[in-house]
Amino acid sequence: MKGDEFEVDKPEEEKLRKDEIQLIIDGKRLDGRDFNELRPIKIEAGVLKRADGSCYLEMGRNKVVAAVYGPREVHPRHLQEPSKAVIRYRYNMAPFSVEERKRPGPDRRSVEISKVSREAYEPVIMKELFPRSGIDIFVEVLQADAGTRTACLNAATVALVDAGIPMRGLITSVAVAKVDGVLVLDPMKEEDNYGEADVPFAFVIRNGKIESIALVQMDGKMTVEEMKKALEMAKEGAMKIYNLQREAIMKKYEAIEIEEE
Amino acid sequence: MKGDEFEVDKPEEEKLRKDEIQLIIDGKRLDGRDFNELRPIKIEAGVLKRADGSCYLEMGRNKVVAAVYGPREVHPRHLQEPSKAVIRYRYNMAPFSVEERKRPGPDRRSVEISKVSREAYEPVIMKELFPRSGIDIFVEVLQADAGTRTACLNAATVALVDAGIPMRGLITSVAVAKVDGVLVLDPMKEEDNYGEADVPFAFVIRNGKIESIALVQMDGKMTVEEMKKALEMAKEGAMKIYNLQREAIMKKYEAIEIEEE
């Protein structure tokens, strides 16, 4: 379809026919991972000069960068809130981040992701400390390979800490997919495309404990029991990511301390 | 024509070749109507909960709904008028209202219809009673079959009364077309497409008397004499519609009274 005039909800979300590809071979996933194994993750805090906080993050082949600006003045003024900060979250994909060049600018998918991501952070950021201010979270997907929204949330959390924004907990995000009838953690592109379901979660973690769900979406087909199992699997994965987020933050501060000595 | 980049003034307005279809057979119109006969009309007031006034109207196969909001605050403020209400009128077609799916959002035709419709109501609504306020008239075409602008005007009038907006008279609208060389009242799709001319009128009616012309447009080909005859024909039709508008309004108020007893 040429799709010149309609913005079409595909192909990002549509499940392709599962008979086209076998995703689990000998109890292992295509990239050799176990069902409950995360992709390799690399996190670096404070990678940008201009932003107040920033983070570069790789999650498998995903490469994303997050920046936080604020608290700062809100323009135009009528968008200010008298008793709390206004949070903005902008998820954006670079045109070259996907197989077929993406036209620059927001599409319907990125508008939706930006909305649910912002809603995940809103109850966690201590907005009431910064009346009339704005806190802007910008995430750029430089390379996409399934799970970009979770990668971006993980990066944004580190950037927020790097910017010194006070929060009630850290947001950590990971998806669970159903492929070839089994649940797998942190699906990559092939599992997302040919799998039966995809469930991105984001959790609030405080004092090393998962407290609540900040984001959950789902598309595909799962039984109620599978969905409950998926949540457990996601929680385990999230704890591992949480530790890597903490490490990245600490590494940044150690570097600063060393520098300052 | 692909028409991807140009908004084209067609085919709504263009007369198709009249030799393609015979519109008058044995002195009757294709749907059996006499020349000066209206299509069946159905009007119901107060069909929406959220709007301050509303009306559902069928005129032949046209199905339209009108809502009125206001008097209410105007945003942004610089659009306010210090000594009178600001009237907005938005004519919109549902994508599924026509044979070939219409792209959502305003096109040039609906911008023009909105303008002339608003201009019909502006001298009739007692704007001076509501300084700095806005009165919004929204009409949605759910199904279109020629004469949508007249159907919408008729519905808007009932919605305005339902909303309790004070007016100097009621607006009633009907078109006259020229088909196969004769004038016919309230043309339906085939007569509009293959006819020689189309003249939508709207009148101000007060105390059961037509006082003046609030809207007139025309496209096609008519002699001066025909145009004058068209006006007379339209006036007769308008009086019948006016009575139906009044009935619908009274029915609504009777219903309320019964309810309140």
Add this chain to the structure above:
Amino acid sequence: MKGDEFEVDKPEEEKLRKDEIQLIIDGKRLDGRDFNELRPIKIEAGVLKRADGSCYLEMGRNKVVAAVYGPREVHPRHLQEPSKAVIRYRYNMAPFSVEERKRPGPDRRSVEISKVSREAYEPVIMKELFPRSGIDIFVEVLQADAGTRTACLNAATVALVDAGIPMRGLITSVAVAKVDGVLVLDPMKEEDNYGEADVPFAFVIRNGKIESIALVQMDGKMTVEEMKKALEMAKEGAMKIYNLQREAIMKKYEAIEIEEE
């Protein structure tokens, strides 16, 4: 290329293959001009009633009209500058001004030309005399034949004088091109399309003397020496245009004086 979704930087700027056409024959240009010869120029000041100042200008087959409005109020207010006037410059091409109909509205090329043209005038107009005001320069290309930005700048200068806007000097603009290995003044369409380089200049001229460069852009290929020679060639050409601008202004004022007698 269908180019339906991308705005493409072509073909205005792209040099076509030079072997397709011989541009210099027997030491003369295709239209018989010498290398350092301008195209015929016609300038008329004060051609529009509504504008505060205006100018119609032909430069070869280019036909442009410039209008100046201001100093006047700036809307919206937040665009006002407390200590000086805000200058706007809008370069626009009529859809019928070029071989293939141009879609109405600004494209990337006209946005860039508007920017560099505005930046040429900003240091020349005595903005500090008109705090909180706006001075708007609008130029319309009615027919295009290479060098439209220079023609528009020349017309805008006359329109500014016609509007009585105080300036530190006059802006005069002309391009130099390299074609068939030689530099030529004020290239026309064929020389621009098939030439090797194009360098539009604009100068500030005060008391009959070129004082500085207000605009310079370049695309193509030139040696450093050629570039320096190009500047000298442009300066000579600019002085001739400057005299024609002065004549047009004086003619307007003589006409007024005669009228007033």
Add this chain to the structure above:
Amino acid sequence: MGEEILMDIKKDYVLSKLRDGERIDGRKLDEIRSIEIETNIISKAEGSALVKLGDTQVLVGIKMQPGEPFPDVPDRGVIITNAELVPLASPTFEAGPPDETSIELARVVDRGIRESEAVDLTKLCVEEGEKVWMIFIDIHALDDDGNLVDASALAAISALLNTTVPAERFELGDDFPLPVRNLPVAITSLVVGDKFLVDPTRDEMSVGQRLITITSDKDDNIVAMQKSGSYLLSEQKFYELIDVSVEKAREVRELLKDI
């Protein structure tokens, strides 16, 4: 200003009733408002349905036309879902291009239809890789008294059930009914403290946009889910919501059997 005060009063009322385990309109916490479904009301559309969910009214029209398939699924029809929150339907809607609310609405409804494989898209291929049927699902809100999502999703599947593929008009053989084989139903709840209200009204939403939509299919599979709103959800609540949503969807699905 007056509007805000009114919202605060409503909010207090909703919360005070809720402390007694009651809802302001007398419904049980998991009770859905009365539902009316009227189909085939727009004869110019290939399918249509008007759903009244309490006072919320949504009209969905289906238009179909041939088009090119996506390159990676060359033998399947294409679904395009669009929602217009026209200003007629609510004092808070504004004319203009789709905002995040209407985009989210369209996408959540779309996912329910798509992921349940409600329409057998493989039966909508005219010529592999060249021409397939495109289904335009246009959601047209008429009156927003809360929970547009469920009303829209119900109107969408009702309209699809009622759709005839207009093959004759495009000289592609005989018309045939759109092959619908699953019945996704979306159930939205409002999370308030440790309780949740199924199918919230607009007045109930004065306590905040703390919503979750769970769509399940005829086999009680979950096919789409969307937490929507700035709030945190406990695991316990999440589990309860899933169970209730699947159960309530079953109830609503019964209504679809008569179409």
Add this chain to the structure above:
Amino acid sequence: MGEEILMDIKKDYVLSKLRDGERIDGRKLDEIRSIEIETNIISKAEGSALVKLGDTQVLVGIKMQPGEPFPDVPDRGVIITNAELVPLASPTFEAGPPDETSIELARVVDRGIRESEAVDLTKLCVEEGEKVWMIFIDIHALDDDGNLVDASALAAISALLNTTVPAERFELGDDFPLPVRNLPVAITSLVVGDKFLVDPTRDEMSVGQRLITITSDKDDNIVAMQKSGSYLLSEQKFYELIDVSVEKAREVRELLKDI
């Protein structure tokens, strides 16, 4: 502010003159300003005309190119009319996409051309259903001293009379003159109380935008009509306006015979 006071003074002046049956520029109530038509001034266009109606100036350029016909009229050329009210032409025009004023202008001019069948579109078919000539009528306002509609309509038909179909450029045979067979002329009047002023200037419009445009063709048929502006029109006035407009159009049409 100053602008508004100035408008009020102008308005009073227009009205006081009118009480004596006079216009501020000395014209009779039904007198049209002097008209100059200059054609063929844009050689890059297939046709062009500059019309000066008093101090109002409008340039229309015609561009043509092959394109696909509309499916329901597969053997006819296509007319596309567009108006740009560039900010050069008036202190009240702003850059940006077409607003309701410029859309109305383009559509009223378009209807006059289209409904009078001024261009024989059946002669502009290259290959039925596949390729026809598209005519772009671009209205470019240069100076708006009132009544842009009539100036634009006159420039449009003048430019069409002057248009050569560029068949050679597109390798579709020999160039030929655009087949123009009717001469629609738009006459706009300003309705003030029980009087009306034909061809109003901008100063006269200070009394309000109470306009009606009536376009008639070479056989005195009415081919387009548009009441424009927030006012009510009496039947009596409507009849008078029709008669006068047809008569004045005849006068103006004489000028087109020399093109």
Add this chain to the structure above:
Amino acid sequence: MGEEILMDIKKDYVLSKLRDGERIDGRKLDEIRSIEIETNIISKAEGSALVKLGDTQVLVGIKMQPGEPFPDVPDRGVIITNAELVPLASPTFEAGPPDETSIELARVVDRGIRESEAVDLTKLCVEEGEKVWMIFIDIHALDDDGNLVDASALAAISALLNTTVPAERFELGDDFPLPVRNLPVAITSLVVGDKFLVDPTRDEMSVGQRLITITSDKDDNIVAMQKSGSYLLSEQKFYELIDVSVEKAREVRELLKDI
């Protein structure tokens, strides 16, 4: 407000250092910041490069796909350059369609590539008049600490050097390296009084946007030039700037030889 005062202080500091012939970061007037070029970092792109110019960071990705050529150059590939100044990269950038700054950036970079004939477009014709390769050069700014233009131009040519034409993916034969045959380098300077600072940082730009970019190629030809900013430039300065820019471009070009 605080922002403006800070800018004034910076400006004074830049100017006072400059009076002593010094720059605030200790560089010589014509000294370029340290440069790092990392290529092939986006494996989904046909080519990519991240350039760090001091603290300024720009990522350029190249995507290629077959498309139709321009009618007047039917046998050449097409270059499309686009710049997104995403708000991540600077507190002054705002989300939205390209503004004049990003358009100018894209066009200046484009001209350097295009006019130096860096890519041999004649080798990118698949079928004359029908199908050629389209090269999308997407400039993605990450951190704007001044002089995005030079960083972007350098990242663009670096990414092109690193690009493989994805012929296999489109079933158009074997992949092959993009034929790059010239190495344009842009050098931007900030003009301050009678001096100029090559490769200005953002702090230095506090004295005003008085820039000129001169792009030269491997043979020291000037291939693109752009005065950018509201200021007047003396002839003398213009001559000096050309000479210095060509010389500094030669230095930078050395870095490209290792890619």
